[in-house]
Amino acid sequence: MPYRIIRIIRLLALSASLLAESAHAEKITIAAAADLKFAMDEIVADFLKSSPADEIDVVYGSSGKFDTQIRQGAPFDLFFSADIAFPRELEKEGLAASEVKPYAVGRIVLWSASMDAGRMTLESLADPKISRIAIANPQHAPYGKRAEEALRNSGLWEKIEPKLVYGENIANTAQFVQTGNAQVGIIALSLAVNPALASRGGYWLIPDKLHEPLEQGYIVTRRAEGNKLARRFADYMGGKAARNVMTKYGFLLPGETAGR
């Protein structure tokens, strides 16, 4: 009797794996940092135009969380991190199937939904009329770390810290500002140039000499070793088309960091 049950289970498992194989011969899941939301959507859509049979799912979230999840065996084939340190660590521990490739350098901006942030500077944040300023959590969000560095390096941290509220990731930080609950926020340029946000308030680019570079990198995970679609997409990211989209969404490209 138990033998029969085992046989049935085996049969089910076999048919399930066959089904999965035949239905989506080429399907990958990408874990991408929240700041990539708009740019990655467009890059994936462009990529799929030339290979419409393939299927690509993108999951957006915080890089630190993805790092943890990949260590615990999460089914991600590519990992685009907002901080290149995370994929580097994964590679060191043998969890990558490719070298770590830089794909962009992020920039931070002051952004407001109710005021013209284009006329502000970091000094304006000390204005008593501004009572709430949102940044991403510097403890684990790369954009939050850079925001803190910029405020510290301009000598404003002590004055401004009591007004700060912390978003879980950079998209959450933008929500705090968009809903008006914080008057100003320090968010990713890639989010601020998106039409949904760009139509309101404007932004001011924070000079990148005020903070460490936001170097962003990606890997093919060990799980996707030998996966052709993952490899093809990884190569596509380094090509001209994808780089143009990244530029359009306010990312500097790795080659362009010289002027920092």
Next chain:
Amino acid sequence: MILSDSDLQAVWLTLRLAGVVTLILLLLGTPIAWWLARTRGWWKGPVGAVVALPLVLPPSVLGFYLLLAMGPEGPFGHFTQALGLGLLPFTFWGLVVASAFYSLPFMVQPLQAAFESIGDRPLEAAATLRASPLDAFFTVAVPLALPGFLTAGILTFAHTVGEFGVVLMIGGNLPGVTRVASVQIYDHVEALEYAEAHHLAGAMLIFSFLVLLGLYAWRPNPRG
């Protein structure tokens, strides 16, 4: 215990939040539960459903609407600003309001069940002894429903301690103000500080187990 100062601050804040919410809901939830238990009107269905909503709504839905409603453009935000209270997101009292919504069914439902199980007869007896309805409520219904009050209070407290999603969405993660224990654990995990996360998470696990153990061990047999 190897909890850091910021961990202890988060724990203390969590206990304070849960305590305040439990007290407020005792005051607000009791009349609602009483009315739900006694009424035969058609409103009973809709009100009961609204009270139960937080049981099924994802915290992200509640957090999203609260963030909009309490913001400068939202109706509740207009109201608090008109009262000179300012805006509630990113404040302790903002969390109290959010948690009161979130934990409402955990107060109302056990109380309603307790009031319903009393039935009409003890109250009719009180009325024949010329007790006013209010008098009967405090001298007859409340003592009879005391186990229900304890269950409701403990569940509300414990459920507020366990709150996470709503706090993350409207709290702004301010130490000592809105950074509760569950958020503190999340931050530890995100920053890959697993040892710190273990200490606080372990403490939460033990606390929750003890609370529930107390509740179930103490709860008298309903047929006894």
